Amino acid sequence: MNSREQILGKVKAANQKLKGNTALPSDDELLLARSNNTPRSDALVETFCTRWTGVSGLLVRSEEELISFLQSQEATTGFIDPALGLTINKSMFNIDSAYDPGKVDTYQFCITPAIQGIAETGSIVLNDETTPHRLSALAPWIHIAVLTENSIVSGVGDAIACFNNDPSIIFVTGPSKTADIEGILIEGVHGPGKQVCFLI
Amino acid sequence: MRQEMDQFAKDLDRETYEAVRSASKAKVQQRLDALNGDFDNPDALRKLAKQIKKNVRENLGEYLEQAEAAFQKNGATVHWANDSEEANAAVLDIMRRRGATKMVKAKSMVSEETELVSYLEKYDIEAIETDLGEFIVQIDGDHPSHIVTPIIHKNRRQVGRSFEREGLGEYTEDPQTLTTIARKHLRQKYLDADVGFTGANFLIAETGRIVIVTNEGNARFSIAANKTHIVMVGIEKIIPREKDLPVFLSLLARSATGQALTVYTQFISGPKAVDQPGGPEEMHIIFLDNGRTDVLASECAEILACIRCGACMNVCPVYRQTSGHAYRSIYPGPVGAVLSPLLDKSGFAELADLPKASSLCGACQEVCPVDIAIPDLLLRLRNRGKKEGAKKASVNTPGFGLWAMAATQPAVWKTGLKLGHAMNVVPHAVLNANPSARSWQKTRNLPEFKGGEFRKWLKQSSAQKEGKK
Numbered sequence: 001m002n003s004r005e006q007i008l009g010k011v012k013a014a015n016q017k018l019k020g021n022t023a024l025p026s027d028d029e030l031l032l033a034r035s036n037n038t039p040r041s042d043a044l045v046e047t048f049c050t051r052w053t054g055v056s057g058l059l060v061r062s063e064e065e066l067i068s069f070l071q072s073q074e075a076t077t078g079f080i081d082p083a084l085g086l087t088i089n090k091s092m093f094n095i096d097s098a099y100d101p102g103k104v105d106t107y108q109f110c111i112t113p114a115i116q117g118i119a120e121t122g123s124i125v126l127n128d129e130t131t132p133h134r135l136s137a138l139a140p141w142i143h144i145a146v147l148t149e150n151s152i153v154s155g156v157g158d159a160i161a162c163f164n165n166d167p168s169i170i171f172v173t174g175p176s177k178t179a180d181i182e183g184i185l186i187e188g189v190h191g192p193g194k195q196v197c198f199l200i
Numbered sequence: 201m202r203q204e205m206d207q208f209a210k211d212l213d214r215e216t217y218e219a220v221r222s223a224s225k226a227k228v229q230q231r232l233d234a235l236n237g238d239f240d241n242p243d244a245l246r247k248l249a250k251q252i253k254k255n256v257r258e259n260l261g262e263y264l265e266q267a268e269a270a271f272q273k274n275g276a277t278v279h280w281a282n283d284s285e286e287a288n289a290a291v292l293d294i295m296r297r298r299g300a301t302k303m304v305k306a307k308s309m310v311s312e313e314t315e316l317v318s319y320l321e322k323y324d325i326e327a328i329e330t331d332l333g334e335f336i337v338q339i340d341g342d343h344p345s346h347i348v349t350p351i352i353h354k355n356r357r358q359v360g361r362s363f364e365r366e367g368l369g370e371y372t373e374d375p376q377t378l379t380t381i382a383r384k385h386l387r388q389k390y391l392d393a394d395v396g397f398t399g400a401n402f403l404i405a406e407t408g409r410i411v412i413v414t415n416e417g418n419a420r421f422s423i424a425a426n427k428t429h430i431v432m433v434g435i436e437k438i439i440p441r442e443k444d445l446p447v448f449l450s451l452l453a454r455s456a457t458g459q460a461l462t463v464y465t466q467f468i469s470g471p472k473a474v475d476q477p478g479g480p481e482e483m484h485i486i487f488l489d490n491g492r493t494d495v496l497a498s499e500c501a502e503i504l505a506c507i508r509c510g511a512c513m514n515v516c517p518v519y520r521q522t523s524g525h526a527y528r529s530i531y532p533g534p535v536g537a538v539l540s541p542l543l544d545k546s547g548f549a550e551l552a553d554l555p556k557a558s559s560l561c562g563a564c565q566e567v568c569p570v571d572i573a574i575p576d577l578l579l580r581l582r583n584r585g586k587k588e589g590a591k592k593a594s595v596n597t598p599g600f601g602l603w604a605m606a607a608t609q610p611a612v613w614k615t616g617l618k619l620g621h622a623m624n625v626v627p628h629a630v631l632n633a634n635p636s637a638r639s640w641q642k643t644r645n646l647p648e649f650k651g652g653e654f655r656k657w658l659k660q661s662s663a664q665k666e667g668k669k
Contacts, residue, residue: 007280007489007493010494015260024440033446037460139421155446156446156450163467165469168472173462180336180351183349183352189383190416
């Protein structure tokens with residue numbers, strides 16, 4: 001008997017002993033998981049913006065705002081996913097349109113798409129298919145996720161219901177952080193220290 | 201002689217005691233604010249989570265088979281490990297086949313159970329902890345004292361001294377600067393490594409996804425920067441369907457840190473997408489037993505519902521007084537008091553004193569997101585300790601044999617009552633000859649014996665009634 005058979009054998013014997021018939025919850029009962037922060041469909045964008053900034057997410061609504069922000073951070077070297085079709089003035093910045101992993105610590109900012117926003121928690125959703133390189137959304141100090149208003153869903157449950165077979169779906173809820181040292185909150189650990197959502 | 205945990209609490213230095221207490225208090229309040237602020241009826245949600253986990257325990261075999269099939273369909277390889285040796289050997293084997301010598305790992309309590317890092321180091325493999333707290337524990341040769349916040353027992357000055365000692369930078373005790381130093385140092389480790397290792401908070405049986413819940417980005421980086429991803433996960437971490445997940449996601453971070461969601465919630469079903477240049481070409485998942493099947497078959501199966509949030513230890517008065525290291529095991533606090541003696545390789549007796557380190561106040565059950573009846577389980581384990589004659593379970597406990605005899609033989613009881621009055625003139629020093637009596641009287645005053653009055657009264661009043669007839 002190999003390990004798999006041994007473990008399953010013991011588990012199933014224990015299952016027999018438990019002899020239970022506890023049901024799984026119905027869809028109605030599962031609605032309990034929706035917090036009071038879950039908005040109705042007419043308040044999605046507003047709620048998303050409030051929640052996003054509430055978790056220290058930064059919000060820009062136009063390319064002008066985006067450029068101002070980058071200038072305020074003195075960030076000039078970056079990567080922008082060409083699929084986004086942004087018209088940022090290339091002469092002001094030093095921009096690659098193909099992500100070079102060899103420059104992982106040279107890029108001060110990267111701009112890549114988010115596929116969804118979650119209003120309930122102020123989260124954006126990234127995946128493998130639409131992220132040019134996993135490190136482009138993770139490694140730079142400043143990451144800008146481009147999100148369209150009509151991809152914002154109400155709650156966590158709605159986002160999960162949309163899952164396809166992308167192997168790496170990520171809910172991002174603000175900049176990376178830790179409170180390991182004396183419970184003091186520090187932003188910018190291994191992931192971005194400035195997490196921006198460019199909402200269009 | 202004292203209970204080991206009593207002695208530990210007595211010897212605990214003030215700095216550590218203060219650090220643990222203040223951090224625990226803060227966490228308890230954060231949890232309350234998050235749950236009561238965001239839900240009208242958080243208890244109904246906890247009961248729902250409890251129900252789902254009960255269904256999981258009753259059908260675990262089928263769910264594990266379903267999960268395995270789904271992961272395989274998604275292109276991941278599933279391994280099964282009976283115990284630590286098999287699990288660690290599986291990791292080593294995968295690394296060897298991939299020609300890998302360097303690992304970066306995210307926080308994983310099961311890997312602490314199996315002592316993966318020290319095993320790999322014996323084979324000249326570098327395995328670096330990337331969670332900031334675990335990294336500090338690693339460079340200090342220390343052990344985590346809490347399952348969510350591993351260095352709750354340290355302060356910033358200690359961390360600063362450790363970083364300086366390791367040559368990571370000039371001494372600083374500013375948490376922001378310390379974190380920046382760690383970011384730079386670990387960034388290079390991620391990029392130089394060959395393998396990323398993580399645990400999993402949940403395993404979704406229906407679709408073959410693991411869920412990893414973090415704040416730092418270290419799990420993302422460990423995986424994204426490497427060509428092989430190895431996961432080790434306890435078999436009890438199963439969630440049946442994707443739609444059950446929001447119940448647990450809404451409870452986990454709120455219970456652990458007062459957040460609605462942690463910064464990164466990752467849903468991973470296999471190696472990287474074909475057109476994705478970054479990330480693992482191979483994903484391996486090790487389903488770990490390591491004593492869990494025995495727990496499932498025991499009277500304490502309910503402890504397997506635990507989702508490792510840490511809320512129970514934050515609220516536990518015993519944990520706060522003693523700190524996590526007092527529990528002499530990977531899992532401290534109330535969950536550890538049940539789980540650790542059950543999982544201990546050397547047998548139940550080794551940690552049989554842990555279930556006794558409790559006043560059964562029940563605070564742990566009240567905050568548990570899956571409503572585990574921890575006090576009930578502690579009582580069952582106390583009973584087991586007594587039945588098996590586990591020495592550690594009976595330190596300073598008086599033998600109840602004499603009392604049992606007196607309570608079942610009225611003549612002996614009556615004699616005892618008469619002798620009781622004599623106790624009032626016996627010097628306490630004589631009573632203290634018995635170690636459990638001595639320990640009991642350290643913090644209590646023996647009251648004056650006033651027994652036998654009711655029987656006397658009953659006799660007299662019955663006689664009077666008889667007389668009146």
